[in-house]
Structure formats: structure tokens, C-alpha cells
């Protein structure tokens with residue numbers, strides 16, 4: 748398997764310490780907040796972990812600066828996806844779903860409900876063209892990926908576990924925005940269930956799992972760049 752992170756935007760006006768860390772009341776922005784999603788290639792198969800978003804209007808509303816990644820993503824994926832795992836319903840994780848008609852979509856029951864509410868046109872179209880796999884707890888894909896509903900960040904927020912050799916990884920969505928939360932064992936400041944979020948952080952730490960969050964610039968600094976905005980992790 749090959750695994751990549753796509754860095755498609757920077758900055759978020761709500762990314763202050765209160766949002767990122769539980770029990771931190773500082774109102775200044777936390778440095779290093781970026782927007783990422785992940786792409787795996789297994790033979791000819793393309794697997795997406797969330798989709799990102801591309802609306803300039805949406806970006807403007809959130810104080811976010813979009814990067815010009817379209818051609819790089821096209822070169823990586825061929826503009827298609829076979830499987831898309833959705834970690835949760837927030838715009839930065841789902842808005843580009845409409846570009847991938849025909850993919851198998853794996854999503855929690857509660858996240859899908861919210862996505863349907865926010866994007867009625869796109870979701871009814873996807874229900875015609877794509878297989879929507881609704882998950883209430885755990886769902887295994889091809890014996891390689893384990894999709895698990897955590898319910899910490901949002902009611903239906905989910906993560907995807909997989910192994911590569913001796914190492915175990917988890918695409919952690921926004922259970923925490925940054926790696927620092929795992930390293931220093933601090934829950935997310937923006938949670939639906941603090942208890943479930945905290946349990947997940949502790950489990951990742953205890954089991955030595957490598958987390959891959961959606962908003963940490965150190966992911967793109969740590970791994971080898973294959974093009975301007977894409978790094979290869981595996």
C-alpha cells in the first residue's frame with residue numbers, strides 16, 4: 748500500500764487554544780493549523796480518507812486560504828476513488844464528495860444523517876450512483892482497514908485503523924486536530940463526548956499507534972514530498 752497526505756489549505760479563524768485543547772482558555776490562534784486529507788493506493792485501487800473542500804466562499808467564511816492542489820491530486824488519483832472513508836460530517840471532510848460519484852462510501856450512521864441534512868442535493872445524487880455503507884460501530888474493509896465509530900469529536904465521528912509491517916496507524920479525523928494532543932494526552936477542546944474522545948486518545952497512546960490527524964502541519968513537514976502539496980507516508 749502507498750499512503751499520501753494532501754495539504755490543501757491553511758489557517759482557520761476558530762483554531763484557537765480553546766478549540767484545540769480541553770481546559771485551555773487562551774483565545775489566540777494555535778500555530779501550525781492546516782487542512783489535510785489522506786489517499787491510499789493499493790494496486791490500481793484508490794482509497795480516500797475524507798475529501799477536503801474547494802469552495803472559495805466557504806474558505807473565506809472560515810478565514811481559510813485554499814491551496815492550488817487540483818492538478819497534483821489529479822496526478823495522484825486519476826480523478827477517481829474506489830472507496831471513500833468519511834471520518835465525520837464537517838465541511839472540510841466531506842464537501843468534495845460530489846466529485847467522486849460511484850465510489851463506495853463508508854460512513855457512520857450519525858455522520859451520514861448530518862451530511863444528508865447539510866447537503867441534500869449531493870447526498871441524494873450519491874445514493875443513486877454510489878454504494879453508501881452505513882456503520883453503527885465497526886466495519887472491516889478487505890481485511891486491511893478497520894473503520895470504527897468513536898463518537899468523541901461529533902456524535903458519529905470515526906477513525907480508520909490499519910497496519911503496515913510492524914506499525915499500526917490510525918487516520919484519526921478530528922478526534923484531535925493536532926498530534927500534540929496524543930503526545931501530551933490532552934482531549935480535544937471541541938467535543939461531543941469528552942469521555943469517548945479521552946478514551947480514544949489514551950488507547951492510541953497506550954497501544955503505540957501512529958495517529959494521522961487532519962490539521963497538523965508536522966505531518967507534511969515530517970514526510971517526503973512527492974509534489975508541492977503532497978507527502979508520502981508509506
Ligand SMILES: [Zn+2]
Nearest residue numbers: 837839921961
Ligand atoms: Zn476538520
